[in-house]
Amino acid sequence: MTTTTPTRPGPQVDDRDDARVDTSTRGAWRVVMNREIVVRALNRTFLVGLLVSVAIIAALAGFLAWQGSKTDSFTVAVTAGDTAATAAVEAAGAVPEDQGGGAEIDTVEVADDAAARTALTDGDADAWLHPADGSDGGWVLTGESDPDSTLTRQLTTAVAGQTLETNAEAAGTSVAELTAGGTLSTDRLDGDAVDSQTLFFASFALALLFFIGALGSGQMIAGSVVEEKQSRLVEIMATAVPLRHLLAGKILGSSVVALAQNVVFAAVGLVALSFTPTASILPALSTSLVWFVLFFAVGFLGLAALYAVAGALASRAEDLQHTTTPMTMAIMGVYFLTFSASGTFETVLSYVPVANVVSMPVRVLSGDAAWWEPILSLLILAAFAVVALLVGERAYRGALLQTGGRLSWKSALATRA
DSSP, X not given: OOOOOOOOXXXXXXXXXXXXXXXXXXXXXXXXXXXXXXXXXXXXXXXXXXXXXXXXXXXXXXXXXXXXHOOOEEEEEEETTOHHHHHHHHHHHTOOGGGTOOOEEEEEEESSHHHHHHHHHHTSOSEEXXXXXXXXXXXXXXXXXXXXXXXXXXXXXXXXXXXXXHHHHHTTOOHHHHTTTOOOOOOOTTTTOOOHHHHHHHHHHHHHHHHHHHHHHHHHHHHHHHHHHHTTHHHHHHHHSOHHHHHHHHHHHHHHHHHHHHHHHHHHHHHHHTTSGGGGGHHHHHHHHHHHHHHHHHHHHHHHHHHHHHHHHOSSGGGHHHHTHHHHHHHHHHHHHHTTOOHHHHHHHTTSTTTHHHHHHHHHHHTOSOTTHHHHHHHHHHHHHHHHHHHHHHHHHHHTTOOSSOOOHHHHHHSOO
């Protein structure tokens, strides 16, 4: 008689069950990715930081718009009967903005010199225009302290023009004849390139966007990994989800959030800048921002993999400060180097991963980069991201399930999982 030993129900399944399990794990990375996005989007610290950052960007742009739309107003005292001084002040108020004008200048008549000084000390006038003592003529602009530079500039232009007209009339000619051929225009070989001050501001803004997005999201990845490892939750997850899928989901989820955050910042910045005097550079700046988003999306994949490894190397949250230091220093280095770089150094940085995330879009904005240079630089960055992902995946799987202390990259890479 043949006896059979009954099998105990357990993890053994038939071929059809194995097929269903394999099929389900193929999309496990999507489940992890969705979880990362939802957890991050509902994180109060992240939401508060996002809202504060948007408010700061909007407030800064509002301040620039207010500064650009604000018109300075001055009151200049002249003594009664001094028609030449009165005419000079009126002419100063009519100086066009492209010649250093733009401020509103009003005239207030005073009885004599003593009354003019009293008007200055009492705050009834910002300055006092009067003829200079001596036979050489000329004018003096007196203020209680140093007269405002804008007011001084406009009055200087007006007085010079008025004096030129008087002297031309005395010489029997005209101002047009005296100044014929004396106009000066400017031109530049790089066409419509952005001026250096605006370029510096743009490079600083892009470097700051990179710094906030990369550092903030990278630390969130590392913190999430070590939290799951310390609580032993990852050991349960590893029985249902392949470690490779777990890593892919974390990287993609965090990348989506980081990219969305930068897109929001960039969009708010562009809309806000449209109300400022720098609105004329928006087409060029928009092109540069598109390149920045592309570069950031590719570059952050590599950084996210390295930050995930940093979290896996740690056994406790206290270890993160040590394991994330190399990435933090690299991101800070990119931040400080890129917005202050210029010339050949900036050209070199525009091909160095991850510095090219900032430097190449800045060169596109300045008009210094040929059409093929951003493409080549993006391919170099993609190669870096692929290498970082492959090496990071190996180290992540080797370190994630190991406990008992902080691990090194060498031991993580040597461990097979």
